[in-house]
Amino acid sequence: SAFEEKGGVEEKLQKEVAELQEKVVKVKSKKKNLKKELKEEEEKSDNLKEKLKDKEEELDKIQSEHSELKERSGTVEDDLNNRISELQQSAEETAAEIEKLKEDLNSSIEKAADLQSQLD
Numbered sequence: 001s002a003f004e005e006k007g008g009v010e011e012k013l014q015k016e017v018a019e020l021q022e023k024v025v026k027v028k029s030k031k032k033n034l035k036k037e038l039k040e041e042e043e044k045s046d047n048l049k050e051k052l053k054d055k056e057e058e059l060d061k062i063q064s065e066h067s068e069l070k071e072r073s074g075t076v077e078d079d080l081n082n083r084i085s086e087l088q089q090s091a092e093e094t095a096a097e098i099e100k101l102k103e104d105l106n107s108s109i110e111k112a113a114d115l116q117s118q119l120d
Helices: 002-071 077-119
Strands: none
Touching: 002 077
């Protein structure tokens, strides 16, 4: 009868509505997780920028001391040459750390951008 058909249709619609509501909840949950992940990635980016800045300052100090010592190296040659070698090695290591931090930072920025695009 038409009454039974109507009841079946209503039941079917209610079921579809329930499924859609479930999907909405899942999407909202995923979006919330993505926002949280994005925030963490942005914090990681900021921390890496800070570390990078510190390392660049460290490298500047090392290079500055290195230059000063090179200028005065005629006087206490052996000690200065040892210190110069240490500073050159330290500068190379610090420069390598800076490159690594830049790579990590770029990776973090890309990941944050990817997360942001998933939110949009």
